[in-house]
Amino acid sequence: METYFTKEHEWVKVKDGVASVGITEYAAHQLGDVTFVELPKVGKTVKQFEVLAAIESVKAASDIYAPVSGKVTQVNEALDERPEIVNEAAEDAGWMAIMDMADPAELQKLMTREQYDEYVRSLG
Amino acid sequence: MEPLKNTPLCAEHEKLKALMAPFGGWNMPIQYEGIIAEHRWCREKAALFDICHMGEFHFKGDIIASGLEDVFTFSVKSIPVGRSRYGFLLNKNGGVIDDLIVFRLADDEAMVVVNAATIAKDFAAISARLSGGEFRDISAATGKLDLQGPLSREVLSGVVGPEIAAIPYFKFIRTKVLGADAIVSRTGYTGELGYEIFLPAEKSVDLWNRLLADDRVKPAGLGARDVLRLEMGYSLYGSDIDETTTPIEAGLETFVNFDKAFVGKEALLKQRAEGVKRLKVAFDVTSRRSPRHDYEIHFEGERVGTVTSGVFSPMLGCGIGMGYVNPSVATLGAPLTITHEKVSMEATVVDLPFYRGGSLRS
Structure with missing residues (x-):
């Protein structure tokens, strides 16, 4: 399974054309305690880099953008009751949506783990 | 812009890896381990706040x-x-230059405790109204630590002495803390049993570390303090009240004594007679969404006001906030819609405090 990253700090893990999506540990740390996640509706179709979901923390409200185009097939309903899972395991149990990916070629517009780590370091 | 000021505890915050940010001209700790964890610790144990900036x-x-x-x-x-x-x-217009607490130290002696961002203008305004007495700004020489939470009495008794255990709410004693002259006051900004300790600034670090050595105590930052105070419905100067708002509009008339003279009285009497154009209300949100400063307030499709404070309340499990609205909708139970760009949340006007389970008067 390959993981790719956006400049807006989303991750996407891809296997057999199915993409799971969330925000990075770096983003979760920057947000502080997450208090609310507005998950997308199952069936929603979204284009790459469009708004997919929204997240609120004790500090800020922000949008979450789709790392790839596609259709949402499943959402992590556990986050409705316990949004703090995003702080506990942003890149694992804190996933937000599973999507049928429309175009694998879009992955080329994203960063690899190494590139993302370098990008985060450049943010200081 | 003046450079940010540091409290005597700045190096301690750095050791604790606090997230620091500007507040009222000061470089202050916003959080240590996390706002919600610190908030919970204050509600359940004892939290220590650096309030030397006040x-x-x-x-x-x-x-x-x-x-x-x-x-x-x-x-x-x-x-x-x-x-x-x-x-x-x-x-003169009845606007709030500051909200503050006066401590009656002796028949002819008082201490005024004011907000950090307003020290200079408060000192100027008060000085201008005095025609005698000695009036001094002792902010720089004075350290202030707040120990707040249901276990604060036990903890502080062990450090200062058993005499602090009998202090009732809004009373204080002058005593020795770590050998220095200090004031221990049963006041705070959290809704919990707690103390504000005033002592010589150079003793602040000693007291800070002495209190943190007790494993019932953890440091808490201004982030947690904001959630705690808002759950109690306490106003924050600069957000909920300022020079453009009056105590009547803010619903704080109970702290105004109309039987005596004070600057601004004429304006308040006039406002009381003619009615106000806006009133501060408290509201809770039907979801976990947080209202935030400057979000719009609507009622039946019409803009009726603006949010001044809002957070997610860990105790209530929903968003809570305060804001000024058209007086016609300032009634308990009124349904409001809070919006900001594409964010929208439903809310209901409620009574204060939001949180009633605190140890404040225990």
Whole structure:
């Protein structure tokens, strides 16, 4: 399974054309305690880099953008009751949506783990 | 812009890897381990706050002859020695220059405790209204630590002495803390049993570390403090009240004594007679969404006001906030819609405090 990253700090893990999506540990740390996640509706179709979901923390409200185009097939309903899972395991149990990916070629517009780590370091 | 000021505890915050940010001209700790964890620790155990940024003024002289009695919206003369009182310093229009607490130290002696961002303007405004007595800004020489939470009495008794255990709410004692002259006051900004300790600034680090050595105590930052105070419905100067708002609009008339003279009284009487154009209300949100400062308030499709404070309340499990609205919708149960760009949340006007389970008066 390959993981790719956006400049807006989303991750996407891809296997057999199915993409799971969330925000990075770096983003979760920057947000502080997450208090609310507005998950997308199952069936929603979204284009790459469009708004997919929204997240609120004790500090800020922000949008979450789709790392790839596609259709949402499943959402992590556990986050409705316990949004703090995003702080506990942003890149694992804190996933937000599973999507049928429309175009694998879009992955080329994203960063690899190494590139993302370098990008985060450049943010200081 | 003046450079940010540091409290005597700056190096301690750095050791604790606090997230620091500017607040009222000061470089202050916003959080250590996390706002919600620190909030919970304060509600369940004892949280320690660095509040050295707040200002303290010392007055010595005749309270009546100096004019001090007429400076605030409450009577200083009638505060018994050993007690403190909350109220306002107003401008001529009835706007709030600051909200503050006066401690009656002796018959001819008082301490005024003010917000950090307003120290200079408060000192100027009060000085201008005094015609006698000695009035000094002792902020730089004074350290202030707040220990708040249901276990604060036990913890502080062990460090200061058993005499602090008998202090009732809004009373204080002058005592020795770590060998230095100090004031221990049963006041706070959290809704929990708690103490504010005033001591020489150079003793702040010693007391801070002594209290943190107790494993019932954890440090808490201004982030947690904001959630705690808002769950109690306490106003934050600069957000909920300022020079453009009056105590009547803010629903804080109970801290205004109309039986005495004070600057701003004429304006407040006029406002009371003619009615206000807006009123501060509290509301809770039907979801976990947080209202935030400057979000819009709507009622039945019409814009009726603006949010001044809002957070997610960990105790209530929903968003809570305060804001000014058209008086016609300032009624308990009124359904409001809070919006900001594409964010929208439903809310209901409620009574304060939001959170009623605190140990404040235990």
